[in-house]
Amino acid sequence: MNEKFFDLPQEKQERIINAGFRVFSRNSYKKSPVQQIADEAGISKSLLFFYFKNKKELFLFLMKKVEEITTQALLASKCYEASNIFDMMYLGLVAKVGIMKDYPDITNFSVKAYYDDDPDIRDDVRKIVQPYTKLETNRSIPPLDPKDFKEGIDLRLMYRDMYLASEGYIWQMSQTSVIDVKKMMQEYKEMIEFWRELYARKEDK
């Protein structure tokens, strides 16, 4: 790709990236017209082909961009440093919501890209995504210390409950065109505190 792309003002870069996410998330790779991406980005198709030598290069660039954006946001959220599962989940989802505010179609794009089996891109997508899926720590249960929680609680099911509800949250958000971030955040915060009250062992010093 043409390195001059990175010299563009940040706002223009993001406009192009978001247009790519949007168009590729609504159609398969093959059926996504470069023309439409250019239109939604407010530039000409020719210019897009000036920065990216062809459709495939643009697509794979967007794939790598997803990884970059998410890992960076999760790191910045400090969710991995949280002292308990509730704070960890909250910080994690706040980070994801923040991402979706800036890149509304990033979730649908990555899901779509992952399951696209077009021979033109399939292998390259696997190659990019592989290291990312290996550290998929969310689905499997993280190490939890029983003494942090009320007695008689099945920690496996507790975590599954919270994980699935969080997934449901993100899914709902990804389906609505206009995202009310403030409200979503507030509602999830409520949810977390509800769980904390429900599951966590009360501290008595």
Next chain:
Amino acid sequence: MNEKFFDLPQEKQERIINAGFRVFSRNSYKKSPVQQIADEAGISKSLLFFYFKNKKELFLFLMKKVEEITTQALLASKCYEASNIFDMMYLGLVAKVGIMKDYPDITNFSVKAYYDDDPDIRDDVRKIVQPYTKLETNRSIPPLDPKDFKEGIDLRLMYRDMYLASEGYIWQMSQTSVIDVKKMMQEYKEMIEFWRELYARKEDK
């Protein structure tokens, strides 16, 4: 449309319907080729145009089919007759999973169709979907009697928790190509019993 479609053997009808769900769920209306639907259904494009006079008629037929399938399955599941919220949610999701076993792409199809804003179909889709969204009872909280649940539980948040987790379940299922119905059902059953133990007031006669 040609009424002879309904004279076809059930299996062939479903093959065509599923092919339609599948193709339309992977691309926008305009970018979904009728040819591909015919291929996946194992018939010729000409025959498809014999039963449905054009692409739009086929699409709108599928839209109505979604409504028919879901309302019928939910009614048959007797989830509305359940005596408590836990059984109700369980029966409701069992019904939805059953649908997805027969029509794996129905969820993605209906979501996609709902948000497609192609002027060719937009207005007709709204017209079909409108009465269906009005009785959207799941998102809003159903009437719950506090004396059925443990004290101190915020019933609003309790329901939101269960609703979101169920959504997360369905979303996960709709994303995986091969659906292990048995396992999914079993896991959700576990989840329900976990909630019942957690939320429901113990009966002492």
Next chain:
DNA sequence: TTCGTCATTGACCGAATCGGTTAATACCAT
């Protein structure tokens, strides 16, 4: 076998759309 009926298809059409190229233009500092 022959005929007639009806389901089904291959071949075809004009129009539209695709990814990609290129020569020309707009813009701007000197």
Next chain:
DNA sequence: ATGGTATTAACCGATTCGGTCAATGACGAA
């Protein structure tokens, strides 16, 4: 004006699209 850079309109050959229609196949009645 000049030169260089960012950006585009116009264009290309190839492909794909929705839709049509004459031809084919299957099959039972005669």
